[in-house]
Amino acid sequence: MSLYEQVLEKIQNSQNILVIGHENPDPDAIGAGGALLYYVEEKFPSKNILLANVNALPQDLFFLGIQKFSSALANIDLTKFDLIIIVDCGELRRTGIADKLSDIKGKIFTINIDHHDSNKGFADLNIVEIVSSSSEIICRLLKTGNVQLNKKISTCLLTGLTYDTAYFTNSGTTKEALAIASELMKTAADIRAIVRHTLKNKTRDTLRLWGEVLTQLHYNNKYQVAVAVIPKSTHIDPELFNDLKNYYLQYLQEAKFIIILRESDDGLIHCSLRTTRDNVNVAKLAEKFGGGGHVKSAGFSFPGALEKTASGWRIK
């Protein structure tokens, strides 16, 4: 039996299913999780299924219409479930409840569905494929089960695929990803709603914040790296910051890779690394500092604060 068939069989044989995405969920975590949720709700109405996260559902994704969502994952009693499916998490800690999940190991069956290179397979059953998005994997899973995709499921999946390929511009934009996008369009995925709600949804304040960050962009000639700094005082919503690092800063032609340093309220500096170059692997750099991610998109965090100096910023 293939891994896909095993996942489908586990779902069929479970009554209470919990689907978890990574903290600060992005459209792929919610899209992949949401598609699973809709599939189970429609195919098995008598089962209980919940999509849960340690953070809130981003407003940009309300248009997906997901109702069975809880942002109280940290307080949920995991022993009430007989199957836990973790989507789009490169490492267990990305769930935000790694300790709780370690406690139930061997007691409750876990499935890990993900597309991050760094994923070492932390669950009882692991489907890790280095493809455009977790949504692409869920799409293949549902096709294996001959699931008739409808508008809700297709829109969820295309949301994840579109977002993780940076709207079909990054290296995840393979012929397979485009073929799946085309199939999802045939099953009524609402690409116009996806673009309107997740891309063309910026406010004047957002553009001004981006302007501030871009104005202070540093460039290091020796390493050909561009560094953007987002101090705590910017009060930038992490969601607004995602677009900046995933799209706009990558338009920079001269940089081998970009670094975004974001200071957060918890005394940490979050360092995001992005590259569009074929010969640069930012995951390796992130791993050196205890982080991880993809070859082209990775990150790590460390304790510290940003201090403004006459010539720019320094880390305290």
Ligand SMILES: [Mn+2]
């Ligand atoms: Mn993803």
